[in-house]
Every structure is written in C-alpha cells, then in structure tokens.
Amino acid sequence: xxxxxxxxxxxxxxxxxxxxxxxxxxxxxxxxxxxxxxxxxxxxxxxxxxxxxxxxxxxxxxxxxxxxxxxxxxxxxxxxxxxxxxxxxxxxxxxxxxxxxxxxxxxxxxx
Numbered sequence: 001x002x003x004x005x006x007x008x009x010x011x012x013x014x015x016x017x018x019x020x021x022x023x024x025x026x027x028x029x030x031x032x033x034x035x036x037x038x039x040x041x042x043x044x045x046x047x048x049x050x051x052x053x054x055x056x057x058x059x060x061x062x063x064x065x066x067x068x069x070x071x072x073x074x075x076x077x078x079x080x081x082x083x084x085x086x087x088x089x090x091x092x093x094x095x096x097x098x099x100x101x102x103x104x105x106x107x108x109x110x111x
Contacts, residue, residue, distance in 0.1 A: 003055065004077050021074065054082050 001022060005015055043060050050058040050069065056078060059070040073079045 001055070004081055007081070008077055018075075054085055056082060 001015070001018055004010065004018065010018070040062065043062055047058050047060045050060070050071070054071055057072040059072070061067050061070070071082055073082055
C-alpha cells in the first residue's frame with residue numbers, strides 16, 4: 001500500500017478505502033490457504049516470501065514435484081505494482097549476469 005500511495009499519489013480517502021479492502025482479503029487468503037491443508041513448511045515459507053515481495057495475496061499449489069503460483073490483485077494499480085516488481089527483479093538478474101566473474105580467467109590485460 002505504501003508503494004501504491006507514493007507511486008499513484010493516493011488521496012487520504014482512497015488510501016483508507018484500500019486499507020479497508022486489503023485487510024479482509026489478506027485474512028481470507030490465509031484462511032483459504034489453511035483450508036487447503038497447506039502444512040508443508042517449505043510451501044508456507046515460499047508463499048509468505050512471495051506475499052512480502054509482491055505485497056499481494058499469493059496461492060501456492062503443489063502437485064508432487066510440480067505446482068503453480070497464483071498472485072491475486074484487486075485493482076489496475078495493484079497489477080501495475082506486481083508487474084513493476086517483476087521488472088525490477090528481472091533487471092537485477094540481468095545486471096548480475098553481465099558483471100564479470102572475478103574468479104574467471106580472462107585473456108584481457110589491463111594496464
């Protein structure tokens with residue numbers, strides 16, 4: 001909500017409305033996840049980390065070794081925030097891939 005407030009310059013009234021909307025949805029999402037019997041600690045941890053990263057309710061469904069992740073959003077602004085977080089993460093990965101590995105041998109000689 002804070003990022004949305006700063007990015008979209010929400011009014012106080014709009015912010016209060018978003019807070020009221022977010023509280024029941026977050027509680028419902030966790031109750032729904034608990035009802036699925038999601039007691040696997042690894043899956044629970046993954047869901048919690050994803051919810052913190054996206055600041056949105058996340059559902060992690062596992063089926064054996066595979067599964068899917070569902071990220072919920074309730075407004076165009078929330079979807080925009082999720083897409084922005086994904087773009088930022090992608091940029092960081094690409095930057096890390098471009099940086100030369102100091103342990104890797106190189107034919108380059110710098111004076």
